[in-house]
Amino acid sequence: MRIRIKFLTFLIGFLVILPLFCILIGNFLSAHGEDYFDEEYEVLKPVNLENLEPTTKLAQKPKPQFEGVISKSVLIGYSNADKLTIFSSFTGDDGTTVILSSYGYLNRRVYCRLFDENRQEIYQKAVAVFPELTIKCSESSSVKAEFVAVTINKKDVPGNMKQIYKEKETKNKSEFTVCLAPLYGESPKVLMLMEFIEYYKLQGADHFLIYSFNISKETENVLDFYRNSSNLEVIQMGNETKCLNRHRCRHEMQLQDCVFRTQKYSSWVATVDLDERIMMIDEKSTLLDYIRNCNDHKISELRFRCQWTLRYSEISSGAPQIENLPMITWHNTSHVAPQNHTTKSIIRSRNVDSMGVHGVQKFRNPIYGVRLVEPEIAVVRHYRLIKGWSFFLREAESFGNFFHFQLSPGLSSRIIERVAKIIAKF
Numbered sequence: 001m002r003i004r005i006k007f008l009t010f011l012i013g014f015l016v017i018l019p020l021f022c023i024l025i026g027n028f029l030s031a032h033g034e035d036y037f038d039e040e041y042e043v044l045k046p047v048n049l050e051n052l053e054p055t056t057k058l059a060q061k062p063k064p065q066f067e068g069v070i071s072k073s074v075l076i077g078y079s080n081a082d083k084l085t086i087f088s089s090f091t092g093d094d095g096t097t098v099i100l101s102s103y104g105y106l107n108r109r110v111y112c113r114l115f116d117e118n119r120q121e122i123y124q125k126a127v128a129v130f131p132e133l134t135i136k137c138s139e140s141s142s143v144k145a146e147f148v149a150v151t152i153n154k155k156d157v158p159g160n161m162k163q164i165y166k167e168k169e170t171k172n173k174s175e176f177t178v179c180l181a182p183l184y185g186e187s188p189k190v191l192m193l194m195e196f197i198e199y200y201k202l203q204g205a206d207h208f209l210i211y212s213f214n215i216s217k218e219t220e221n222v223l224d225f226y227r228n229s230s231n232l233e234v235i236q237m238g239n240e241t242k243c244l245n246r247h248r249c250r251h252e253m254q255l256q257d258c259v260f261r262t263q264k265y266s267s268w269v270a271t272v273d274l275d276e277r278i279m280m281i282d283e284k285s286t287l288l289d290y291i292r293n294c295n296d297h298k299i300s301e302l303r304f305r306c307q308w309t310l311r312y313s314e315i316s317s318g319a320p321q322i323e324n325l326p327m328i329t330w331h332n333t334s335h336v337a338p339q340n341h342t343t344k345s346i347i348r349s350r351n352v353d354s355m356g357v358h359g360v361q362k363f364r365n366p367i368y369g370v371r372l373v374e375p376e377i378a379v380v381r382h383y384r385l386i387k388g389w390s391f392f393l394r395e396a397e398s399f400g401n402f403f404h405f406q407l408s409p410g411l412s413s414r415i416i417e418r419v420a421k422i423i424a425k426f
Helices: 002-032 069-077 190-202 217-229 249-262 287-292 390-397 409-424
Strands: 040-043 086-092 095-100 109-115 121-128 134-138 147-151 174-185 207-215 232-236 266-272 276-280 299-304 306-311 344-347 352-356 359-363 369-373 378-385
Touching: 086 147, 086 249, 095 109, 095 147, 095 249, 109 134, 121 134, 174 190, 174 249, 174 287, 190 217, 190 276, 190 409, 207 217, 207 249, 217 232, 232 249, 249 266, 249 352, 266 276, 266 287, 276 287, 276 344, 299 359, 299 378, 344 352, 344 359, 359 369
Parallel strands: 174 207, 174 266, 207 232, 299 369, 306 378
Antiparallel strands: 040 121, 086 095, 095 134, 109 121, 109 147, 266 344, 276 378, 299 344, 352 359
C-alpha cells in the first residue's frame, strides 16, 4: 500500500513538473532558434574514408546547454523510419539533389556529404529532407563531386554512397517525354503496356521513362523489346523502403526522380499511370501540337481534368489479343471530374522542384504557374478497372451522367495497326 502511495505521489509530481519543463524548453528555443535552424555547410579538404575520426573542425557557435534535445526527440518520432538509403542523385546548375529510397524522413535534418572521384570527402552540409524524399545538397555547381552519401550525424561513416548521375553530353534532347508510374505485380500488363507506348508515340512522345518494380517475365520481355527498338529507358526500383503503409510511396519517389532526371534534356514531361491517356478532344490534334502552342514560358504545368472509362474485367492472361485493347473495348465513361480532382499533368520539369501524383507541389520560382486545361480541349481518360473501386465509383457517379465514349475511327485504326505490328514480333 505504501509503495502505491509513493508511486502515485511521484506520478502526480512528475505530471505537475512536466508542463513547466516544456514551457522552459519552448522559451529557450524561442530565444535560441537560430542555433537549430541555420543551415551548416562546409567545403572540406580531401580525406580518406578509412579515417573514422571527424573529417573537419567546424568554426562552431558556443553549444547551448540543451544541445541535442531536438535531435533526440526527432529520433524518437522517426523510430519506424526506413534505413537511410539513396535511390538516385543528380547534379546541375543548381547543385546536387538526392532522391531517397527511404520513407519517414520528411523535415528531418540530415547531413549530405559529397566525395571526389577518389571517394574522398570534399563537402558537407546539414539540410532538411524537403520535399518528401528530396535533399538539396548544394546550391553551387562549383563543387565537383562524383559520389554522394547521406548520414544522420556528421561523424557517421557513410554506408550508402551513390555515384551522382550526370547526363551524357551526346544524349538527344526530348521535346515530349512520358514518365510512367511504377509497374508492379503479376496482373497482365503486356497488352496495356503496348497500347500505352504506341498511343503516346502517336501523340508525339519521343522518349519514355518506365519505372519497374517486381514485374512478371512477360512484362520484362516487352520492356526489353522497346528498350532495344525505341527511345525508352527502364529505371529499376528496389525494395529498400517499407513505405510505412503509405499509399503511393514508391509513386512519389518515382515522380521526384522523373522531375530531376529529365530537367536537362526534356522540354515537356507527362506524368501518368499505365491506364491513363491524356487525350485531345479534337483527335486530329496531338498533345505535341498542343504543347508547341504553349508560348508563355511562365506556364510550367498543363493540368488536365479526369474522366473514367470503366473496365469491367481484367485483361486476359496469355498471349496478347488485339481485340482486348482497353481503348477499343471499353466505352462507359463518366462526366468530367471537378477541377483539381485526380488531375494529371504535363510539366516543364526544369521549372519544378516537387511533383505530386495529381499536380506540381512546388515550382522553382514563384513566377512559374499552372494552366488549367479546359475539358473541352483535352482530358485524362482513365481506363479504370472497377474491381475494388466501388467507393470511388459512387463519387464518380455524383459528377454527372455517364455516357458512351468511342475513339474516332482514324485514331482507333492507327492504335490497332501499331499494336498489331508489335504483337506480331513476339
